[in-house]
Amino acid sequence: MSDPSFALNDDQQQIQQWVHDFARDVIRPAAQEWDEREEFPWPVVQEAAKIGLYGWDFMAQAMMGDPTGLTMPVALEEMFWGDAGIGLSIMGSALAAAGIAASGTSDQVMEWVPQCYGDADDVKLGAFCSSEPDAGSDVAAMRTRAVYDEATDEWVLNGTKTWITNGGIADIHVVVAVVDPELGSKGHASFVVPPGIKGLSQGQKFQKHGIRASHTAEVILEDVRIPGACLLGGKEKLDERLARVREGKPGNSQAAMQTFEATRPAVGAQAIGIARAAYEYSLDYAKERVQFGRPIIQNQSIAFMLADMATEIDAARMLVWRAAWLGKQRQFKHAEGSMAKLKAGRVAVWTTERAMQILGGYGYVTDYPVERFHRDAKIYDIFEGTEQIQQLVIARAISGLRIE
Numbered sequence: 001m002s003d004p005s006f007a008l009n010d011d012q013q014q015i016q017q018w019v020h021d022f023a024r025d026v027i028r029p030a031a032q033e034w035d036e037r038e039e040f041p042w043p044v045v046q047e048a049a050k051i052g053l054y055g056w057d058f059m060a061q062a063m064m065g066d067p068t069g070l071t072m073p074v075a076l077e078e079m080f081w082g083d084a085g086i087g088l089s090i091m092g093s094a095l096a097a098a099g100i101a102a103s104g105t106s107d108q109v110m111e112w113v114p115q116c117y118g119d120a121d122d123v124k125l126g127a128f129c130s131s132e133p134d135a136g137s138d139v140a141a142m143r144t145r146a147v148y149d150e151a152t153d154e155w156v157l158n159g160t161k162t163w164i165t166n167g168g169i170a171d172i173h174v175v176v177a178v179v180d181p182e183l184g185s186k187g188h189a190s191f192v193v194p195p196g197i198k199g200l201s202q203g204q205k206f207q208k209h210g211i212r213a214s215h216t217a218e219v220i221l222e223d224v225r226i227p228g229a230c231l232l233g234g235k236e237k238l239d240e241r242l243a244r245v246r247e248g249k250p251g252n253s254q255a256a257m258q259t260f261e262a263t264r265p266a267v268g269a270q271a272i273g274i275a276r277a278a279y280e281y282s283l284d285y286a287k288e289r290v291q292f293g294r295p296i297i298q299n300q301s302i303a304f305m306l307a308d309m310a311t312e313i314d315a316a317r318m319l320v321w322r323a324a325w326l327g328k329q330r331q332f333k334h335a336e337g338s339m340a341k342l343k344a345g346r347v348a349v350w351t352t353e354r355a356m357q358i359l360g361g362y363g364y365v366t367d368y369p370v371e372r373f374h375r376d377a378k379i380y381d382i383f384e385g386t387e388q389i390q391q392l393v394i395a396r397a398i399s400g401l402r403i404e
């Protein structure tokens with residue numbers, strides 16, 4: 001495919017409608033309850049698995065069976081339009097799957113990725129564990145250690161991971177750890193911790209500002225022994241890579257960063273889903289709410305806010321679709337994935353805040369969904385690379401210089 005077109009094909013339009021219907025009929029009605037309960041929304045994820053929306057087949061179809069790259073952002077926008085906390089509960093395992101796909105051999109992908117999802121009768125979860133208490137944006141500061149025990153052909157993992165989506169409740173934990181502390185971020189490798197392995201436990205479960213249905217917790221690793229085959233990519237490849245780095249030859253990019261780069265347009269699409277939900281809600285509200293004898297939308301100050309919201313959302317979506325398309329063609333030039341995520345996060349936060357303004361007092365109370373949209377939106381400036389880290393990546397890409 002050489003010619004970019006943003007016209008959705010028949011399959012994509014069908015998927016868009018299918019996800020939209022599920023978001024409208026199943027996700028939205030459950031959103032407030034799971035936000036208040038702050039628990040993983042198992043029944044909703046099970047419903048998603050029953051229709052094939054939660055599962056490896058859908059991910060494979062949306063990602064690999066789509067030469068345009070647009071299917072995934074289109075589907076995610078609809079899902080997160082339904083609710084971001086539940087959306088993230090459905091999508092959390094994809095981070096683990098992406099981590100396995102980024103570093104694993106094809107045999108490892110076939111073995112472990114389906115286990116991140118299970119099936120409709122027995123839903124499983126995956127978690128991707130990179131962040132640590134003292135290593136968030138600064139991935140190179142990671143301290144979790146993986147040491148090879150040659151006698152038993154096992155890796156032994158020790159450390160603490162934090163902010164982990166599905167952490168501790170997942171069946172498959174993909175863990176990024178230090179194999180050679182002298183090599184900084186180039187001395188990292190990714191491992192699969194299979195279900196039921198001794199020594200992996202959940203630490204603190206976090207109570208959050210937004211996306212409360214999504215489970216976020218610390219993951220503690222204490223002498224976790226995993227088979228040698230759980231090193232993603234295999235030992236031979238790791239040894240070759242480390243040897244190249246030690247000789248000063250260019251190595252592969254950091255394991256964790258590969259995962260983040262591949263997922264940025266998809267994360268942007270999630271933010272746009274929240275922004276669109278807030279925009280649509282406040283547009284309807286502004287047409288109905290009467291003050292001073294006329295609907296509030298007949299005041300330019302309100303109508304212009306909505307005009308700006310519509311424009312910003314479309315602009316962000318175009319950046320996300322462009323990035324998704326470029327990513328699929330492997331044609332990134334100037335960190336377009338980071339541009340898309342940066343813009344979409346900002347648009348989500350700004351749009352949801354404006355929507356609260358349009359609803360006035362009704363925007364500030366939990367009887368209406370707009371305050372939840374606003375709480376949910378803020379995470380998109382923070383996770384998967386903060387606003388400032390996206391700026392850093394873009395600044396380096398456009399300048400070709402080492403900006404600190």
Ligand SMILES: Cc1cc2nc3c(=O)[nH]c(=O)nc-3n(C[C@H](O)[C@H](O)[C@H](O)COP(=O)(O)OP(=O)(O)OC[C@H]3O[C@@H](n4cnc5c(N)ncnc54)[C@H](O)[C@@H]3O)c2cc1C
Nearest residue numbers: 128129130131136137163164165216383384385386388389
């Ligand atoms: C709800 C939630 C879910 C998450 N899920 C996962 C997950 O599943 N797996 C996982 O591994 N991680 C996950 N994370 C972690 C997330 O990716 C990190 O929070 C994020 O990378 C930022 O790291 P930090 O919180 O340590 O902030 P810090 O890195 O300490 O940043 C603090 C502030 O300093 C700024 N800053 C830092 N360095 C620079 C710099 N060089 N230049 C300019 N500004 C800078 C940042 O932009 C930010 O504003 C999750 C986080 C949350 C909150």
